[in-house]
Amino acid sequence: MARFLIVEARFYDHLNDMLVDGARSALAAAGHESEVLTVPGALEIPGAIAIVAESSQYDGFVAIGVVIRGETYHFEIVAGESARGIMALTMDGIAIGNGILTVENEEQALARADKTRKDKGGEAAKAAIAMFDLQAKYG
């Protein structure tokens, strides 16, 4: 049994609830514990994981968020930089699954957040577990 922290950017409540539900279900199904930490937006997720990882309290992290394209270049910044930050932490050896949706509209987000459909929260949790398992074997 390992301990995972789900770091969620609570930007769209209903979509977040669905993604977190999928992540928690996948972690529980694999026999792992999970807690949830909420941050304002996807750009805060990598920094939050970096801070909490210093404490060594968790074995892995699941990043959860939703970025929906608006009218400006902001979408590219939030989508790209959150992924870049998470990737950098992954290369530092932190087990992370990236469940930040980067979509054109709410319909796309709903299909991906729903755990009976694309279940991207559950998928990210399974990726975090896979990276944790890899660390346990080779780390």
Ligand SMILES: Nc1c(NC[C@H](O)[C@H](O)[C@H](O)CO)[nH]c(=O)[nH]c1=O
């Ligand atoms: N537009 C979205 C954001 N934007 C907010 C940023 O993530 C950040 O919180 C702000 O710039 C302060 O640093 N965040 C999302 O998670 N989703 C969006 O669609």
Ligand SMILES: CC(=O)[C@@H](O)COP(=O)(O)O
């Ligand atoms: C992430 C986004 O693109 C969105 O939330 C921001 O919208 P806008 O570009 O219309 O300010």
